[in-house]
Amino acid sequence: MRKARNIAFQTLAALCAAASFGVLALILAAILFRGLPAVSWRFLTEQIRLVGADGGIFFNLVGTLILMVTALLVSSPLAIGIALTHSIYLQSAILRRRILLLLYLLNGVPSLLFGIFGFILFVKYLGWGKSWLSGGILLGMMILPTVTIALVERIASLPRAYTEAAAGLGLTAAQTIWSVILPQSLGGLVTGSLLGLARAAGETAPIMFTATIFAGAHLPDGIKESPVLSLPYHIFILAQDSFDPSVGAKVWGTAVVLLALVCGLSLIALPLRLRIHEEARNG
Amino acid sequence: MDSVPGKPQQIIEISGLQVHAGPRQILRNIKLGIPGHSAFALVGPSGAGKSTLLRCINRLVELTPGLRVSGEVRLHGRLVTGPGVDVDELRCRIGMLFQQPVVFPKSVFQNVVFGTRHHGRVHRRDWPEVAERALTEASLWNEVKDRLHEPALRLSVGQQQRLCLARAMAVDPEVILMDEPTSALDPRSTEAIEELILRLKTHRTIVVVTHNLDQARRVADWVSCLCVRDGVGEVAESGCCSDLFEKPQVGEVAAFFRSASRYAASVEGPVTPGATLE
Ligand SMILES: Nc1ncnc2c1ncn2[C@@H]1O[C@H](COP(=O)(O)OP(=O)(O)O)[C@@H](O)[C@H]1O
Numbered sequence: 001m002r003k004a005r006n007i008a009f010q011t012l013a014a015l016c017a018a019a020s021f022g023v024l025a026l027i028l029a030a031i032l033f034r035g036l037p038a039v040s041w042r043f044l045t046e047q048i049r050l051v052g053a054d055g056g057i058f059f060n061l062v063g064t065l066i067l068m069v070t071a072l073l074v075s076s077p078l079a080i081g082i083a084l085t086h087s088i089y090l091q092s093a094i095l096r097r098r099i100l101l102l103l104y105l106l107n108g109v110p111s112l113l114f115g116i117f118g119f120i121l122f123v124k125y126l127g128w129g130k131s132w133l134s135g136g137i138l139l140g141m142m143i144l145p146t147v148t149i150a151l152v153e154r155i156a157s158l159p160r161a162y163t164e165a166a167a168g169l170g171l172t173a174a175q176t177i178w179s180v181i182l183p184q185s186l187g188g189l190v191t192g193s194l195l196g197l198a199r200a201a202g203e204t205a206p207i208m209f210t211a212t213i214f215a216g217a218h219l220p221d222g223i224k225e226s227p228v229l230s231l232p233y234h235i236f237i238l239a240q241d242s243f244d245p246s247v248g249a250k251v252w253g254t255a256v257v258l259l260a261l262v263c264g265l266s267l268i269a270l271p272l273r274l275r276i277h278e279e280a281r282n283g
Numbered sequence: 284m285d286s287v288p289g290k291p292q293q294i295i296e297i298s299g300l301q302v303h304a305g306p307r308q309i310l311r312n313i314k315l316g317i318p319g320h321s322a323f324a325l326v327g328p329s330g331a332g333k334s335t336l337l338r339c340i341n342r343l344v345e346l347t348p349g350l351r352v353s354g355e356v357r358l359h360g361r362l363v364t365g366p367g368v369d370v371d372e373l374r375c376r377i378g379m380l381f382q383q384p385v386v387f388p389k390s391v392f393q394n395v396v397f398g399t400r401h402h403g404r405v406h407r408r409d410w411p412e413v414a415e416r417a418l419t420e421a422s423l424w425n426e427v428k429d430r431l432h433e434p435a436l437r438l439s440v441g442q443q444q445r446l447c448l449a450r451a452m453a454v455d456p457e458v459i460l461m462d463e464p465t466s467a468l469d470p471r472s473t474e475a476i477e478e479l480i481l482r483l484k485t486h487r488t489i490v491v492v493t494h495n496l497d498q499a500r501r502v503a504d505w506v507s508c509l510c511v512r513d514g515v516g517e518v519a520e521s522g523c524c525s526d527l528f529e530k531p532q533v534g535e536v537a538a539f540f541r542s543a544s545r546y547a548a549s550v551e552g553p554v555t556p557g558a559t560l561e
């Protein structure tokens with residue numbers, strides 16, 4: 001009886017795993033099957049022509065990269081500051097829990113609300129119009145919880161002995177943080193950022209009213225009124241025209257590139273995380 | 284009889300030291316004098332507060348949240364407890380060696396000069412010299428001189444512990460605190476550390492916590508035994524090593540010595556022939 005139940009449970013678990021892998025495989029297969037033929041060197045290096053029916057996605061790719069690098073530059077210092085405050089400076093367990101709670105709340109905010117917030121603050125109130133900077137800041141805020149929590153977990157996993165050994169040598173608290181705690185928890189920052197960016201790269205909602213347009217933008221040359229093109233918004237707009245077969249091919253091609261970018265980031269993040277953990281244990 | 288008698292030149296004087304963890308008291312009214320240029324052993328049953336007492340001397344207790352310390356610790360007659368003391372400066376003068384070697388995931392060389400480089404008193408170009416002197420003092424130079432730039436974590440545990448000692452000495456402290464420095468080590472490394480203590484105590488002051496009474500006998504000149512009374516650690520008896528081990532005056536101390544030697548015999552007795560196999 002117990003054995004039968006065990007087998008039933010194992011089968012059920014295996015079925016669930018198979019079902020989710022099946023869905024994933026179907027999506028991947030569909031995108032690759034239709035999109036790969038559209039991807040070529042020209043597709044990656046030419047700019048958009050004929051309202052997306054011809055040409056490539058060069059400036060979309062560049063725009064998405066600009067947004068992601070900005071998001072990284074915005075989120076990293078904030079994440080380091082919050083993580084140090086949480087894990088080192090704050091003595092009160094209640095305040096520490098509150099910070100974590102806030103981060104989880106921030107993580108749960110729908111991305112559309114980030115877009116609306118950005119629209120009100122950057123586009124309207126600060127009068128930036130559509131700008132790569134507001135998009136980068138919003139994406140940075142979106143990935144902030146992922147990055148910070150990865151860093152907090154990393155700092156928590158550092159042996160206390162390191163801090164004590166450094167303090168025992170007469171290092172000041174700042175020196176200990178700078179030369180012992182930060183270098184050893186940098187891995188958390190890197191993997192957290194990569195995972196966060198992998199998610200942010202595909203977001204449309206936060207950037208569609210604030211940072212990105214469909215056509216006619218190149219490299220930004222300032223902050224005000226300097227939007228960028230981007231991959232997800234390109235897909236979003238073109239998908240509405242995709243009954244035209246030449247446009248359809250471009251949509252799928254763009255999807256392949258976005259997918260490659262996102263999977264690439266996750267794939268770098270995962271082994272890196274494992275390797276850094278390994279190093280932390282064995283040197 | 285609370286303080287060490289008959290030795291005028293005391294580098295460290297502890298008086299009225301109390302440590303509380305929340306409502307619970309850990310150490311009560313500790314009074315101790317530690318003479319310079321000698322080795323001072325702290326012995327006593329596990330949980331008596333030896334580590335805590337040791338960490339009060341360089342104020343490392345303050346890094347543990349929830350511990351409250353009151354009372355006085357003086358170094359060369361100058362108060363080092365209380366506000367207004369440069370704690371980082373104090374910890375430069377009082378080095379520390381832990382039970383488990385704590386090497387940073389860096390090279391051997393980077394580990395040795397780790398404290399030195401942060402104090403900024405020695406020019407970068409002189410670091411190699413500092414490293415060589417400290418490693419030589421820790422009897423490690425010959426073993427690592429060709430692998431200074433290899434990761435320190437590749438050294439054996441015994442070598443790592445001597446590396447930690449070298450790292451502490453590179454800062455040139457006058458006092459070195461050691462918390463059961465050999466309890467994680469093999470017999471050979473233990474012997475190396477004990478020889479080092481004997482050599483170092485000619486020009487530095489060593490305070491060593493140990494659960495091994497034979498070790499205390501071998502390396503220390505002075506010894507203080509902590510005991511637990513109503514759940515709180517106290518100094519039961521202090522004195523010159525030979526006197527105290529021969530004729531402990533306090534009943535608890537005598538009882539502790541008896542049980543510790545019985546324990547040592549039961550652990551080491553049958554194992555000894557194989558234990559020193561190399
Ligand atoms: N941070 C702490 N909070 C609460 N109790 C502590 C703390 N550190 C040590 N203690 C208690 O203080 C006592 C003495 O500990 P310790 O100094 O480590 O003893 P020893 O080194 O002699 O074995 C132990 O009973 C331990 O439980």
Ligand SMILES: [Mg+2]
Nearest residue numbers: 333334335462
């Ligand atoms: Mg201890």
